[in-house]
Amino acid sequence: MRLLTHNMLASNARGAVTGYPLKLQVVKWSTKEAEPNPEFLRGMLPKIDWPALVAATQSLGLPELLPEAAPTDAELSAEGAAADEGSALRRLHRALLEIHIEEGTLVCPDTDRCFPISRGVPNMLLHEDEVRN
């Protein structure tokens, strides 16, 4: 599961208020290189909840990866951004698309319900007594 997915998911179990952001407990994670796609990242940026993404990278022990404030569209489109290892574009690319959580748990902030991540697939299915009526 990439951090992009983490940024989009919430717990919808009974009792959860917003169910977001899910706390990330990581047992195993890895990095897989992916082809940068600036156009996709620029389109995605406004949909990202930045504080939650920063918190997720911190829980992985990568406090330096992302700045406090979200990059601007101009920063992402800056010339040479795709080639420059340290550019805002490449950092965002790494955070959203190259980090994979293989094993771990997503914990609902309101109810502490645990959603397991196994072999990279988060299991968001609810038990039958957790579905909201």
Added chain:
Amino acid sequence: MSATDPQWFIFFAASIPSSPLRPLPAAAAAAAGGAARVDSPELSSVRTRRAEKMWYLCVFYHRLLDYRRPEVQSLAELFGGPGAGDAVEWRMPENHHVDSPFHLVRLPGDERLAAQIANRSLLVKGIYELWGQGTTYEELEEAVMAYPEERKLPYLTPDSTFKIVVDSFGKVISFQEQNDIMKSLTYIPFKGRVNLKKPDHKFFVMETDDYGCNNGLPPVAQRTVFFGREVGAADRHLLPTYQLKSRKYIGPTAMDAEMAFLMANQGLAWPGKLVYDPFVGTGSILVAAAHFGAMTMGADIDIRVVRDGRGPDCNIWSNFEQYKLPEPLCVLRADNNVPPWRPGLKEVFDAIICDPPYGVRAGGRKSGGRKLIKGTVAPYTVPDEKRDSHIPSTAPYSLAECVHDLLHLAARMLVMGGRLVFFFPVVREDGVANPAKYPEHPCFKLVASCEQILSMRYSRVLLTMVKVGPYTEEVKKAAEERHREFRENHHKWMEEGNLHSAVFSPADQAADGKPAIDRDSKPKYRGKYV
């Protein structure tokens, strides 16, 4: 295609000045290579004057008849910008039935648009600049002779190479006859050299016979001969590459490769776009979308399908690896009835493309156990010590609720102008599908409905909808209201949406003991069955 291209401006500057300009893909550029040499300024200005009146001959494969025009229109939208799909005009050659493979099309763009559409399509055999047509070869000659010289000569120059292909529909032309036909074309002053492998220009002579109503073929009243120059042609080589029988991981409802590509075309899959399939299964639809460069995401309620597959080398991921495609951004186990997206998240996907479970070959499931639904027993509570290892039971998911959830999800999660493409089953009444029964939503406009007949009893219709209205609080409230209604009257909806019994129950007996459906009465001409 550059913004300074004069033709481009003439067609689009007035209506959509800021339409995104799409690069010409390498494959399209290569295939359109023949046309490239005539793009000198004086000739392109000639074409600009004429382009408005240009009707191309669009020859289709004789398959999936209902899907052919919508595919061309979707691709026109993809390459020509917003509104281009609606601007496509069609007409039939004289005496041709609409199921004929020969159509005339007017596109909102120049020849490069035609080439781009043809090259990416699955069902277009070729798009041709029609130099002439007739009911006999004499009439054809007259027509070609009357076609303007300035349109013909640029393709007949001594420094170019060419090839002539004799093709036919509904008849066989022997090799000797083909040769004779080619030799009879002396009235066209070909100056170039023949190159059969990689010609600059390809010319086609196409002939249909004057059969009336033939088995499996559309009725054509009169023999027609066409002569045209190929502008672009489909690349169906990708079908053997992606065919299901050589795919590692498939399930019982894996989407046929050709259909999956058609769905991806209807969804305008393109690099940088995000495509989501909420019923991902073995990922067969996403594979097609990824082939066209889109980013993909999928969800399924069955964890065995999405996580485990048939082992470490035979699962969703291996399907993408097999074709050297980028793997999906995410695959998750989730329930379409209770989607796990965070509050406030909306307008993320560019397309939602899926084949919902409608209960004929595979039934839908949703969260909530049987005990919860019966209501006679107190709702089941999972004991705390068993919570971690508990495997939740699921409840059957009625088609009506499933489609409602899908439309609601799409209304929320699609960007404006994004597309929802999905199959919808229709019980055929008196042999026809009833369009009045297609689902509707205030945020969506139906742009195409393509029927594929599956049996005497039912069809599936590929619906393509475009998001035209924003996801507002009212839309959200109405959906929640309806959601409750589905929950409270679960049994009623299960009964109503029960397609399985409509499809598989024994045929009704008429009074005289004969079955209501007389198999011998089935017409020979199969139309949409093809």
